[in-house]
Amino acid sequence: MSIYACQKEKMMFLILCFVLLFLVQVGYAKGSEKQSPKLSKHFVLVHGSCHGAWSWYKLMALIRSSGHNVTAIDLAASGINNQQPRDIPSISQYFKPLMNFMTSLPPNKKVVIVGHSLGGLAIARAMETFPEKISASVFISAAMPGPTLNVSTLMKVDLALATTLMRPLYLYTDEDMSKELKLSHKNYGSVSRVFILSNEDKVVTRDLQEWMIERNPPDEVEVIEGSDHMVMMSKPVELFVHFLHIAKKYY
Ligand SMILES: *[C@@H]1O[C@H](CO)[C@@H](O)[C@H](O)[C@H]1NC(C)=O
Numbered sequence: 633m634s635i636y637a638c639q640k641e642k643m644m645f646l647i648l649c650f651v652l653l654f655l656v657q658v659g660y661a662k663g664s665e666k667q668s669p670k671l672s673k674h675f676v677l678v679h680g681s682c683h684g685a686w687s688w689y690k691l692m693a694l695i696r697s698s699g700h701n702v703t704a705i706d707l708a709a710s711g712i713n714n715q716q717p718r719d720i721p722s723i724s725q726y727f728k729p730l731m732n733f734m735t736s737l738p739p740n741k742k743v744v745i746v747g748h749s750l751g752g753l754a755i756a757r758a759m760e761t762f763p764e765k766i767s768a769s770v771f772i773s774a775a776m777p778g779p780t781l782n783v784s785t786l787m788k789v790d791l792a793l794a795t796t797l798m799r800p801l802y803l804y805t806d807e808d809m810s811k812e813l814k815l816s817h818k819n820y821g822s823v824s825r826v827f828i829l830s831n832e833d834k835v836v837t838r839d840l841q842e843w844m845i846e847r848n849p850p851d852e853v854e855v856i857e858g859s860d861h862m863v864m865m866s867k868p869v870e871l872f873v874h875f876l877h878i879a880k881k882y883y
């Protein structure tokens with residue numbers, strides 16, 4: 633068992649080396665000829681509660697270095713957004729910075745939208761309103777409601793989600809969240825969806841992640857081994873490799 637784990641680590645390390653080499657080469661190639669705009673994607677990153685855009689800094693550097701565009705959103709009363717939680721009594725106000733950003737995109741522009749933890753609710757909302765502007769959605773150890781799993785069921789199933797994750801925020805009512813997160817097969821369901829499961833997460837446990845995946849099956853599930861809840865801090869390179877794969881596969 634431990635030998636197997638060890639070999640897996642080695643394999644992973646080798647793969648990462650190849651990826652980094654590849655990136656360096658892409659970097660050189662870009663020096664001589666401009667990268668085709670078709671190949672470059674725009675990643676929009678949405679943090680979980682207690683966090684802000686800053687939580688993505690490692691990943692942002694990697695994404696930029698690969699020639700893709702990246703924007704990290706601060707939801708209301710988060711990161712450097714200077715509103716206070718008491719100023720945002722409705723969850724729609726909490727989502728507003730992301731919705732404003734999506735509105736500001738030119739009509740023919742598509743992004744890959746990424747949500748971590750409670751940020752999953754925000755990206756689910758954006759998928760429902762802007763399905764035509766999203767080439768793929770990525771839920772990283774995130775709350776993932778959908779047409780077959782409503783937010784009220786989701787928040788009731790595990791106290792960790794409802795309390796730990798929501799603590800700093802105004803406690804939105806069930807009614808408010810259910811109204812704001814009406815998710816349809818037609819809109820939300822039309823967006824390609826990937827779930828990235830972190831298997832040693834103590835906040836959103838593996839069981840809970842699998843419970844959501846079973847009730848609201850995404851197009852693809854990727855597992856990041858040995859990762860705690862803050863995947864983007866503890867395993868940025870692994871996450872980045874998944875992002876590159878998603879950028880290539882979904883457009
Ligand atoms: C990256 O996205 C931002 C926000 O939409 C945009 O203003 C900027 O021009 C984009 N950069 C590139 C290089 O496309």
Ligand SMILES: *[C@@H]1O[C@H](CO)[C@@H](O)[C@H](O)[C@H]1NC(C)=O
Pocket residue numbers: 782784785810
């Ligand atoms: C959420 O789903 C559950 C189980 O399917 C259902 O009993 C409940 O009425 C739904 N709630 C809302 C607000 O739609």
